[in-house]
Amino acid sequence: MEMAKTLTILWRSGSMMAMDANVAAKLASAALEKGYAVNMFGYGEGVTAVKKGQKPKRFPNIGEELEELAKRGVRIVICETCYAARGFERGEEIPGAKVGSLTNDLLKFISESDRLVTIAR
Amino acid sequence: MKTAFIVLKSPQEQDPARAIEALAEKDDASAILLEDGVLQALSRASADRLARVCSEVLVSREDVEAKGFSESELAIGKLIGYPEIVECIMERTERTITV
Numbered sequence: 001m002e003m004a005k006t007l008t009i010l011w012r013s014g015s016m017m018a019m020d021a022n023v024a025a026k027l028a029s030a031a032l033e034k035g036y037a038v039n040m041f042g043y044g045e046g047v048t049a050v051k052k053g054q055k056p057k058r059f060p061n062i063g064e065e066l067e068e069l070a071k072r073g074v075r076i077v078i079c080e081t082c083y084a085a086r087g088f089e090r091g092e093e094i095p096g097a098k099v100g101s102l103t104n105d106l107l108k109f110i111s112e113s114d115r116l117v118t119i120a121r
Numbered sequence: 122m123k124t125a126f127i128v129l130k131s132p133q134e135q136d137p138a139r140a141i142e143a144l145a146e147k148d149d150a151s152a153i154l155l156e157d158g159v160l161q162a163l164s165r166a167s168a169d170r171l172a173r174v175c176s177e178v179l180v181s182r183e184d185v186e187a188k189g190f191s192e193s194e195l196a197i198g199k200l201i202g203y204p205e206i207v208e209c210i211m212e213r214t215e216r217t218i219t220v
Contacts, residue, residue, distance in 0.1 A: 116217065117219070
């Protein structure tokens with residue numbers, strides 16, 4: 001059986017900055033529906049998108065969107081250094097997101113992927 | 122190499138044509154306009170710049186409609202949804218560059 005192609009999405013914008021994280025989530029969802037395997041890696045301000053308990057009043061809830069994607073099989077990892085730099089601690093992230101690293105997780109994602117998309121400004 | 126160029130910024134913030142021209146031949150270049158990037162397809166001047174360097178311009182329907190515009194107002198390109206964007210990235214091009 002042929003392996004599904006893999007898409008990795010790197011996003012770098014925070015949960016309340018533009019709609020970059022939401023675009024990344026929509027791309028991931030559409031790719032899953034088409035049968036691709038999907039990885040997502042949050043870097044820089046992007047790590048704020050996995051904060052548990054977000055309650056935006058006028059924006060889509062990116063935390064809930066990412067949690068749902070993780071339940072559907074998307075591997076979501078964020079940069080530990082970026083996370084700690086913003087005062088977050090392990091356990092504050094949504095279920096299904098992993099606090100990881102550029103050198104281990106992102107490199108592994110890239111080496112296993114057929115395409116890499118960066119959503120960043 | 123067939124390349125999908127993702128454009129997220131408006132023509133007031135960025136002219137993506139220079140980067141696209143530097144990185145791919147026109148016949149190999151597809152532009153995918155998302156978020157404020159869709160405004161690049163609504164302005165005649167920026168549409169002309171994209172036409173010079175891209176063989177196709179794909180415009181996010183969701184973002185155009187969110188801003189109150191419609192397909193008839195596009196100066197270039199066609200409206201597409203996320204399934205078609207994924208197809209362009211995964212099947213029709215070999216690499217993706219966000220400019």
